[in-house]
Every structure is written in C-alpha cells, then in structure tokens.
Amino acid sequence: MSSFPRAARLLAVLALAGSGAALPSVAEAVPTSAVAAATGATAVQPRVVPGTVLVPAASVQRRRAAIVFDKNYRRPFHSRVIWRSCTRTGAKAPWRLAEEVSWRAGSGTGPRGTDGCVRNEGWLPHGDYTFVQQDRRDGNFIDGRVFQLENKRCRNGTLRQSLFIHSEQTVTNGQCRDAPGDQRCRWEVPAYNDYRSAGCIKMSPGDLAALTRRFHRYYDAGVRYPAGVVKVRVTG
Structure with missing residues (x-):
C-alpha cells in the first residue's frame, strides 16, 4: 500500500x-x-x-498522469509503454513533468497486426482511453493485474472491444507451472513471443507490476477516472 x-x-x-x-x-x-x-x-x-x-x-x-503506448511500426513487439506524471502548484500554474518511466511492450499479431481496425489481430487504434485498473482479474484468458480500457472505434468505424494492458500470469500475479507449449499464465520470452497479443498491449509481469505501483501512488483500483486526470494514450 x-x-x-x-x-x-x-x-x-x-x-x-x-x-x-x-x-x-x-x-x-x-x-x-x-x-x-x-x-x-x-x-x-x-x-x-x-x-x-x-x-x-x-x-x-494538482496532478494528472498518462500511460502512453508508443507504437514501433518497424518492430511492433519492441514498442514502449510510458508512464508520465505531471504536477502543478495552482489552477493557473503550468503543468510540469514530475516522473517519466518507460518499458518494452507489444501489441497485435499476424500479418495485419499493425492495423488498428482489425479485430483480434491488429493493435489498438490511436486516441485517448479511460480505463479501470484491476489487481487480481479472474478472466477466461487474461488474469492478474490489468488495465481494462474503454471500447474504441477505429478510423473506419470498426468497434474494438476487450482492450487491456496485461501480461501472462495467474490471478494472484504469479506464474503457473512450466508445461509443454506456450502457457497463457506463464511469461516465456524468449522461448515464445509473449509480447504478441490479439489486439491488447502486453508487458512482462515485472514491468506491469512496476507500472501498477506507480499508478497506485495516486489512484485506486476499480475506479474509472476522468481522462483529464489519468488516461491511456495510444500514439506512434
């Protein structure tokens, strides 16, 4: 805490x-x-x-923050997630950068992985997102720490849904037992490219934990904050 x-x-x-x-x-x-x-x-x-x-x-x-997903078109699985926190001393004072930290991240999969209008294959459309952070999500495919983003329509109107920043881990943010094949609850880079994602943003468990700790310095799990206070921005 x-x-x-x-x-x-x-x-x-x-x-x-x-x-x-x-x-x-x-x-x-x-x-x-x-x-x-x-x-x-x-x-x-x-x-x-x-x-x-x-x-x-x-x-x-007096404070606002952004989680930026900066796309790398040449190497999509070497994109970046950036945490930026800004402060000001009063209503008319300028915003000043208080902290900036970045980590490797990936998004998308397959030959159309860099098309934000392709469901379950392309990475996220550009724009700003509100979100709800969860510490122990228990889902069918995505568990543990997550940032669940709002739905977003891409440039041609296609609605993108089930958008997360997440990793591969258990509900309690641990790692499941090693087994043959690619396990959805175990981070296995470099044996498998776990930065690949069907439209979400993927980070390693340790990097996702570091991002979450910074978020929890000022904000709570389970709350959808206004985008003017804290948001996810997808750019690149």
Whole structure:
C-alpha cells in the first residue's frame, strides 16, 4: 500500500466540477474531507448522485498522469509503454513533468497486426482511453493485474472491444507451472513471443507490476477516472 495519503490518490474527481460538466461514473463517493485535504478547498457538503461524485467548485486539480503506448511500426513487439506524471502548484500554474518511466511492450499479431481496425489481430487504434485498473482479474484468458480500457472505434468505424494492458500470469500475479507449449499464465520470452497479443498491449509481469505501483501512488483500483486526470494514450 502506498505511503501517500488516500486523498492524494483520489484527485480523479476534481477536474470537472467547477465547469458544471457531469463527471464520469466512479466506483465510490469521495468524502468531502478527503477532497479538502487534497486541495486546500473549503469543505462543503455536495449533493451526491448514485454513481457520481460532485466536489467543491474551489477544488484545484494538482496532478494528472498518462500511460502512453508508443507504437514501433518497424518492430511492433519492441514498442514502449510510458508512464508520465505531471504536477502543478495552482489552477493557473503550468503543468510540469514530475516522473517519466518507460518499458518494452507489444501489441497485435499476424500479418495485419499493425492495423488498428482489425479485430483480434491488429493493435489498438490511436486516441485517448479511460480505463479501470484491476489487481487480481479472474478472466477466461487474461488474469492478474490489468488495465481494462474503454471500447474504441477505429478510423473506419470498426468497434474494438476487450482492450487491456496485461501480461501472462495467474490471478494472484504469479506464474503457473512450466508445461509443454506456450502457457497463457506463464511469461516465456524468449522461448515464445509473449509480447504478441490479439489486439491488447502486453508487458512482462515485472514491468506491469512496476507500472501498477506507480499508478497506485495516486489512484485506486476499480475506479474509472476522468481522462483529464489519468488516461491511456495510444500514439506512434
């Protein structure tokens, strides 16, 4: 568990309240005292609608972050995932880069692996994504730590679904027993190219854990934050 105060990791609800725009659904309501502690705003009692959070208009968003997938067209399985965290001291202050770290990643498979409009084969379409992070996903094919991205339509309108940043590991983020063939719950590079993915973004278990630790310094699992607070950006 991060040593940072919980309030500091719940800045997700701050950005849109002052404009009057509706906030995206989140997993939990944030106590007004937590918001005030994170921002220095005067604590008030906002009206809370189920599934959303309203915060004081005086709140100032002081941190934002992005997980960037930077495509490598010549070597798709040597693309990069980049964590960027920025801070500012006040509403009119400029954003400044606080941390940037990158890791190897891959996406796509087969001869059409670099076409973002090909379902279950091409890598992710360009653009910004909201997401929900999970620490112990129990799925049919993808388990353990994941960042589950929103659906996205590519340039020709094809809807891409079931988009994740993930690895090959067990529900508890371990490695299953070695066995003949390519195991979906065991990272086997270089014997097998486990950076290959049917449309998702793949990282090694250790690199995915490092990314997740940085995310959890400020943000919680199970919450869909506004893209203005933290997002995945696919570019290249």
